[in-house]
Amino acid sequence: MTWHVAEEDLRAYAQGTLAPPLLWSADTHLTGCAQCRARLAHSTDPVALDAGWERLDAELDAPRQGLFERLLVRLGVADHTARLLTATPILRRSWLLAVLLLLGTTVLAVHVVGRPALFLALAPLLPLAGVALSFGPTLDPTYEMAVVAPLHGFRLLMIRTVAVLTAGLALNGLATLALPGYGLLALAWLLPALALTATALALTSRLGPVLAHSLVTGGWLTLLLTAQAPDTSTALSPFTTAGQSAAAAVAALAALLLYKARDRFDARPVGGFTDGGAL
Template sequence: MTWHVAEEDLRAYVRGDLAPPMLWSADTHLVACAECRARLASVSDPAALDAGWERLDAELDAPRPGLFEGLLLKLGIADHTARLLAATPVLRRSWLMAVAAVLMMTVAASDELRSPHSPTLFLALAPLLPLAGVALAYGPAIDPTYETAVVSPLHGFRLLLVRTVAVLAVGLCVNGLATLALPGYGLAALAWLLPALALTATGLALTPRLGPVRAPVLTGAVWLGLLVLARTRAGEGAPLAPFTAAGQGTAAAVAALATGLLFLLRDRFDSATAPLTDYSPGSTS
């Protein structure tokens, strides 16, 4: 070695004040020069050095964000929110492929069993898919990141809304694409939208009382029951009551009422999503 890093430069290097290009030269030189590394150790604060190694270890051990999480981070979403969104089970490829397959088969069946008024089978199934997606996005029985979610720096209601909006956006887009495959029905093929919003809002409003699984299951069962009842009362070839103008208005009113009830019950979601393990004195994990 024909030169060594000056002591004042080593001290600036330790403080993080050494600017390029001297910083790059010092980095390269320290790799090859044992004498300068020893001098660097003598002017370094051991506590700061240990803290630096700990930060480096944490950075190396931290999981790398996936494609979806990386996109959320680039959009300015906080890292903990992006991580919780990316871990939502129903936003994964397997769920989306399953939903797409179900919709494709339903569209094909609706086209095969063409009704002069509306694609009844498609309209009956489409509102259930966003409801099922929201049910699978949150709750201790299904969500693999549930315990992480309940200790995250998020209000329980806000976390629920964040995931619900994400799932609804994806689910409604997939449903909308499937609707394009039924152009012969015109706007009648969109009659699933208001029932989907009504079912989802109702399921969420019932969650504090019934839980994240039973609430959507009960809501979906009531929907299917209403369809069966409407089928028995509808005339031959007539559209089912939920897909008429009156039925759409009712669905909009139910969605609005359920949304209002959900807002009133927002504080219940913190108690409803308490950690699964009791850490009180005398309990065992």
């Protein structure tokens, strides 16, 4: 060694008051310099030294915050809530890119065919699928952390749902901008998307996420195949004025039922359901 940690820096290090970058330099030096470690041991109270090493271990083991997580914390979101939000599996880059590709392909098909029915039928299912895939040990790498988080189960469900819906609706909104020729009709997917998601969440409290979302998806596809409105440009009645009104009513009713069933989400960890098993 051609240099050693200065005495005053060594004392500050032991007291936990040495600031970066001197702290990092001292850490690196002490790992390879027995002489400085001996000086530190002889000049420091053993209890204070042990406390200092514990603080160092805690800092080194602390998870590093990503850009989005740091932004949420700066906006006033609690640390654990920000971590749960940023760790939502559906917000990962691979999922977002896949959704963008699917929406882009659908918009291109609409321009070729000249009818928005395909986009309107698909768009409500994407937020629904995102919410369904946001819970459970299979897809969620932070499942154990979510289970032991000091949060009401219903609040955890809402945190994840809002995160997924925000991302999904934003992507759908971008795709809608690529269909300017259809005016407000291009936004007719929004109310059905909210109705489907709210209904699936309300059913999740009794059926679990897999069965509940599967039933809602099947019901939506059945409705599209059977409920025709030949006098409209979409030929799909869910996107008429009456259909939009019905979707709004279903969304409101499902939201009310979901709120009434909120305590059921504490009976088991969110996502820890068996297929078709009640909470």
